[in-house]
Amino acid sequence: MSLLSVLSLCVQYQTAQGTVRAVDDVSFELEPGETLGLVGESGCGKSTLGKAIMRLVPSSDGVVVLDGQDITRMPNAGLKSVRKNMQMIFQDPYGSLNPRHDVGTIVGQPLSVAGWSRKDIRDRVADLLRQVGLSADAARRYPHEFSGGQRQRVGIARALALRPKVIICDEPVSALDVSVRAQVINLLQDLQQQTGVSYLFISHDLSVVEHVSDRLIVMYLGRIVESGRGAEVWEQPAHPYTLALLTAAPVADPKLARSRTKNLLQGELPSPLNPPPGCSFHVRCPMARERCRQERPVLRNVSGDRMVACHYDLLEQSAELPRAVGAAN
Amino acid sequence: MAVGDPERTAILDIDRLQVSLFTRRGVLPAVDGLSLTVAARETVAIVGESGCGKSLTALAVMRLLPEPPAKIVSGAVRFMGRDLASLSDRAMRRVRGKDISMIFQDPMTSLNPVTTVGDQLIEAIQWHNDVSRREAHARAVELLRQVRIPDAERRLDDYPHQMSGGMSQRVMIAMAIACGPKLLIADEPTTALDVTIQAQILELIKELQASSGMGLIIITHDLGVVAETADRVVVMYAGRKVEEAPVEALFERPLHRYTSGLLGATPSAKRRRGSRLAEIGGSVPALSELPAGCAFQNRCADAFDRCRTERPKLMPLMPGRTAACFAAEEELSRHVAAIGT
Numbered sequence: 001m002s003l004l005s006v007l008s009l010c011v012q013y014q015t016a017q018g019t020v021r022a023v024d025d026v027s028f029e030l031e032p033g034e035t036l037g038l039v040g041e042s043g044c045g046k047s048t049l050g051k052a053i054m055r056l057v058p059s060s061d062g063v064v065v066l067d068g069q070d071i072t073r074m075p076n077a078g079l080k081s082v083r084k085n086m087q088m089i090f091q092d093p094y095g096s097l098n099p100r101h102d103v104g105t106i107v108g109q110p111l112s113v114a115g116w117s118r119k120d121i122r123d124r125v126a127d128l129l130r131q132v133g134l135s136a137d138a139a140r141r142y143p144h145e146f147s148g149g150q151r152q153r154v155g156i157a158r159a160l161a162l163r164p165k166v167i168i169c170d171e172p173v174s175a176l177d178v179s180v181r182a183q184v185i186n187l188l189q190d191l192q193q194q195t196g197v198s199y200l201f202i203s204h205d206l207s208v209v210e211h212v213s214d215r216l217i218v219m220y221l222g223r224i225v226e227s228g229r230g231a232e233v234w235e236q237p238a239h240p241y242t243l244a245l246l247t248a249a250p251v252a253d254p255k256l257a258r259s260r261t262k263n264l265l266q267g268e269l270p271s272p273l274n275p276p277p278g279c280s281f282h283v284r285c286p287m288a289r290e291r292c293r294q295e296r297p298v299l300r301n302v303s304g305d306r307m308v309a310c311h312y313d314l315l316e317q318s319a320e321l322p323r324a325v326g327a328a329n
Numbered sequence: 330m331a332v333g334d335p336e337r338t339a340i341l342d343i344d345r346l347q348v349s350l351f352t353r354r355g356v357l358p359a360v361d362g363l364s365l366t367v368a369a370r371e372t373v374a375i376v377g378e379s380g381c382g383k384s385l386t387a388l389a390v391m392r393l394l395p396e397p398p399a400k401i402v403s404g405a406v407r408f409m410g411r412d413l414a415s416l417s418d419r420a421m422r423r424v425r426g427k428d429i430s431m432i433f434q435d436p437m438t439s440l441n442p443v444t445t446v447g448d449q450l451i452e453a454i455q456w457h458n459d460v461s462r463r464e465a466h467a468r469a470v471e472l473l474r475q476v477r478i479p480d481a482e483r484r485l486d487d488y489p490h491q492m493s494g495g496m497s498q499r500v501m502i503a504m505a506i507a508c509g510p511k512l513l514i515a516d517e518p519t520t521a522l523d524v525t526i527q528a529q530i531l532e533l534i535k536e537l538q539a540s541s542g543m544g545l546i547i548i549t550h551d552l553g554v555v556a557e558t559a560d561r562v563v564v565m566y567a568g569r570k571v572e573e574a575p576v577e578a579l580f581e582r583p584l585h586r587y588t589s590g591l592l593g594a595t596p597s598a599k600r601r602r603g604s605r606l607a608e609i610g611g612s613v614p615a616l617s618e619l620p621a622g623c624a625f626q627n628r629c630a631d632a633f634d635r636c637r638t639e640r641p642k643l644m645p646l647m648p649g650r651t652a653a654c655f656a657a658e659e660e661l662s663r664h665v666a667a668i669g670t
Contacts, residue, residue, distance in 0.1 A: 182609070183610070204523065204524065207595070211606070247528075249553065252556050264528050265529075268496070
């Protein structure tokens with residue numbers, strides 16, 4: 001059985017203009033020791049999905065099962081045991097640490113909530129700080145005394161405190177400079193090796209997600225449009241949106257960057273208040289046909305563990321690929 | 330393209346620019362002796378991490394430095410032969426937005442939220458050109474079309490909050506090119522945007538440059554954006570230029586250890602997934618605590634005694650490129666010696 005199973009999860013927001021289906025019928029599984037990457041553009045629902053799994057925002061439908069236990073209907077009082085097994089790292093290393101607490105208090109907070117003794121907390125905090133590469137005297141210092149990268153290390157130490165099985169990383173390196181970003185990515189990978197923790201790694205940065213993920217999920221307007229093994233999806237994307245994301249991402253290689261054909265997506269993300277009928281991607285899709293305007297494609301298995309929600313996926317229709325690329329140029 | 334011979338047609342010539350920050354902790358060298366030229370039609374990327382002085386360089390060219398604490402203390406910023414650093418504020422206002430324009434990272438806060446997009450564009454047009462409001466309006470519509478905003482006529486009446494990030498950045502670009510500038514400075518123009526929108530905006534900037542022939546400075550921390558857009562690259566670290574090279578040469582063979590560190594720290598398709606990224610250990614030293622010698626020494630695996638005592642000068646180590654690195658110098662001279670024997 002999977003460590004974390006998400007089944008048909010939906011999150012809806014009521015706004016003055018109507019209902020937004022921020023997360024719409026999303027299902028996936030996370031295995032022990034695995035990194036699952038979750039990519040998509042702003043507003044695709046990736047962060048909301050992470051928060052809904054943590055029960056930081058309420059879900060309207062669907063089930064989240066952690067370690068054999070349905071946590072969706074659990075009363076709030078029971079969530080302590082969930083938090084012990086599932087923690088989160090946030091994007092903003094400035095906003096996610098209480099500026100009035102010293103680092104020892106911040107990292108030790110989950111432990112004191114869990115009822116650990118003072119001495120045990122002190123020892124564990126010292127271990128954690130060492131594990132994330134901070135010096136022991138960091139415990140007595142305050143967040144403002146640290147750089148962005150060091151603060152993110154504090155956030156990671158806090159997430160690790162209770163030895164969780166799952167950490168949801170919501171854009172953990174997006175606010176960091178290139179050289180520091182590499183340090184934090186390497187740290188996350190080392191910690192996974194040491195502790196066997198699973199990551200749900202949410203990011204808009206394709207190169208980072210590609211680098212860290214075993215499997216990945218691509219979201220568009222609240223729904224999963226493609227999922228599968230990282231390398232396979234990368235080498236041969238099945239959904240036109242995945243292909244578009246890959247070709248739009250800048251490549252740190254001038255020769256390659258200038259020689260490849262660009263399949264630039266036209267237009268912008270439609271309003272989630274009023275998503276297009278049929279396939280919600282059809283208005284931007286260079287391959288859209290009549291059926292795409294009428295009928296919403298279901299997420300189906302195409303090969304191995306690859307899933308794609310497209311009537312005319314690129315694995316089946318590889319002859320379409322040149323036309324799709326050509327149409328955009 | 331003027332790569333390799335930028336002097337001939339340089340429109341911008343930054344000469345040993347020194348920008349200092351006057352703080353309670355003393356006078357800090359935020360931009361330290363930076364020289365840089367940009368030719369017409371050329372794209373120069375300035376790349377570096379937070380605090381390296383890349384944005385302050387742009388603001389110094391625009392004469393938009395936050396004074397105090399920042400101030401140009403020496404050096405020249407020659408634009409078409411005129412030194413902008415010594416122009417009066419009044420004269421500078423005639424240059425800014427007309428001959429040199431700038432777009433910023435965050436389009437949402439660069440636009441005035443209480444005025445329509447159209448009024449802001451018309452104001453920019455009328456500021457520099459003696460035209461009627463009707464003519465300015467027609468020009469504004471044309472500009473929005475040029476930056477590919479659909480339904481341009483109607484969008485003029487929109488307020489910035491009614492536009493997406495990508496659309497706002499298009500408006501900023503329209504405003505920047507309104508008077509046909511000879512130089513455009515783009516400071517992290519796509520950092521706040523999604524990847525598909527980023528690609529559209531970079532493409533748009535490149536097209537506008539190709540049709541107008543303006544020089545372009547792109548300031549970014551993203552080596553992908555550098556690889557996609559630049560002809561020439563200037564790498565900055567702790568206020569100084571540490572390397573300059575044509576883009577392909579830089580990615581093929583970085584000379585300065587900081588440049589190779591940055592490239593190694595960037596995930597790319599070439600590296601196997603799951604493999605470790607090369608790390609640059611530690612962090613950038615504070616400007617108030619710069620060591621003697623090379624500012625990068627405490628993070629450099631190849632640093633030796635000389636790096637700790639003497640500050641490396643920019644040297645022409647290979648044709649068309651310079652670097653300020655003793656390790657690179659030694660390596661190249663060994664290489665030359667090996668060929669000689």
